[in-house]
Amino acid sequence: MSAAAEDAVTEAPAVEAVPKRAMTLGTGTSLVILAALLVTPIFVKNFVVFQMTMVMIYGIAVLALNILTGGSGQFSLGQSAFYALGAYTSAVLMEVANVNYALTLPIAGLVSFGAGYLFGKPALRLSGIYLALATFALAVAMPQLLKLHFLEAWTGGVQGLTVMKPDAPFGLPIGQDKWLYYFTLAISLAIYIGSINLLRSRSGRAFMSIRDNEIAASAMGVDVAQYKTLAFGVSAGITGIAGGLSAIVVAFVAPDSYTINLAIALFLGMVVGGVGWLPGSFVGAAFIIFVPNIAESISKGLSGAVFGVLLFLVIFLVPHGARQVAMVAQHLLGKLTKKN
């Protein structure tokens, strides 16, 4: 065995191992949250409904990254590229080919899955920070690729593409925003449950064994390259669906919407939500949407700095993100119920 391989064995894994059961919330808690999500739109303004829809969409994208990083232990700074791909697939299909918006989502997912899988093939020879850099390059290149001249007939080039916002079907008496909220909620739920099942399945166990120790995993007969690529593809596919949803909800796509800033925001969302803890993805998404607004209300000129301070506080006080908060809460709750 070479010295490098020995190093790899003794080296601590890049991502802390998360036990399977700790990846989700209890059934009771989940149902309460779901019920809350179902009723809230009735009581709040359309604008808040829109913000909540955006939280779910970013939440799906963060979840996808969580499967990749928390599940299989690989880093990606290129999620914005797959998000853009999904968004443009949906937008172009809707506006140029007149495809129903709901049908564009699986196509967006498939296209992004394909792109992620193909990109993953060569890129996965790299590991750790080198993979992060390769995906970073993808994120930087994407906005420019979308501006290419020969694609302009479909993508609208630098000007972007405006998308028609869909109305509620079957003459349902709810507004566009509320309809899209429930539509997004249904898809988020499906993806969330699907992801949990994926991580609990044979493939999920393979992902996690790779995350915990690649060499041990391959010794146990896990096809490391195959599963790494698969994790990359699944993550890209789910991100693509999130991108497609965002195109429908925002009703506009432009290259400037999908810069490296988005990829970093998603990464941030994952860390704040708790790496490897799937419900945390949505908490992280809420963080990347609302905290910049809070920072801005504190100081307009220094909003970036204020955001940095808030982020630093979160990382310093709760390094494991929302997962840590949830666990403390659960612990306290358990103590209370025992006393009673």
Place this chain on the structure above:
Amino acid sequence: MPIATSRLAIASAALIAFAATSNGALAQKKYDSGATDTEIKIGNIMPYSGPASAYGVIGKTEEAYFKKINAEGGINGRKITFISYDDTYSPPKTVEQARKLVESDEVLLVFNPLGTPPNSAIQKYLNSKKVPQLFVATGATKWNDPKNFPWTMGWQPNYQSETQIYAKYILKEKPNAKIAVLYQNDDYGKDYLKGFKDGLGAKAASMIVIEESYEVSEPTIDSHIVKMKSTGADVFINITTPKFAAQAIKKNAEIGWKPLHFLNNVSASIGSVIKPAGMENAQDIISSQYLKDPTDAQWKDDPGMKAWNAFLDKYYPEANRADASVIFGYTVAQGLVHVLKACGDDLTRENVMKQAANIKNLELEGLLPGIKVNTSPTDFAPISQVQLIKFKGETWERFGEILSGDVGG
């Protein structure tokens, strides 16, 4: 039933009279959400952070100007509440902020949001909500489209009309020119390029010998300049933002390339482009202007610029006066104040658009002498005049007449 009839007649007469008087009263004071007897709420969206954060200065200048207006008693007795949000130049965030302004803050109108992609993202929304998207801060051509978007209005001369003016000039003065074009690879650069090609018409293919594009992320454009020189071009169309414009001027001088140099208005600032590039290297460059350049010595004693300086001293002392965004924000804020004053006590969104579409020969302190703001129900391009300028010695010399180049959306 004569009695009943007459009673009915009296009652209806009274009703009509009442309706007439109350109509009169309503005509005096009519409000949509965002306006009251004491307040007018104005919404705004700017990139205070992110890649385009340099333009955030426009929002800060506007805020300072409305502070001045409020300190001087407001508009027809009403104070302006200016609510400005950061969208980091990211269209999805712009949509979120626009919805917050309209649905949560309930502003009367959205004023001067910046950038082509952000404005494109909110145009349909604001038009469907019938909220004015007034005086957008972008030079794209598509904002002058009152038929399809009656609630959206542009402000500055659009990019395409500017390069069309250069094209016309070249066709007249140098019909056998060999033209090299350098442009930034984004919406702004491509808009300029399109206007230029349209202006040359059928001769574009034969006259343009090279079209070079650069990415805004490149550290230097020197290699592009060398490449363009090697084609033997004798006219240079320079569609670059200030940093690159200064590089281009300097590099031209270094390698001894002396074409007839057209510099886009975006970079026609003495303070941020010409001085860093070297005055001696910039002689005879042609550009166009509609705003006064505050770094140009010829406006030292101009009353308009004196007022501008006094305003900055008092309300925005930390402003960088060489930054063209400051005079831009000042001028467009004055434009809005003009419209709101014209609205009188009828502060409905409909009347705001009506008054905005009815500006006649308005002169503002920041505009070049002779350039006037004009709109009509079919012309939503408030400023469409520019004047050609040539750099001589240490200032821009205006030459020729005021040119107008309206391009429809």
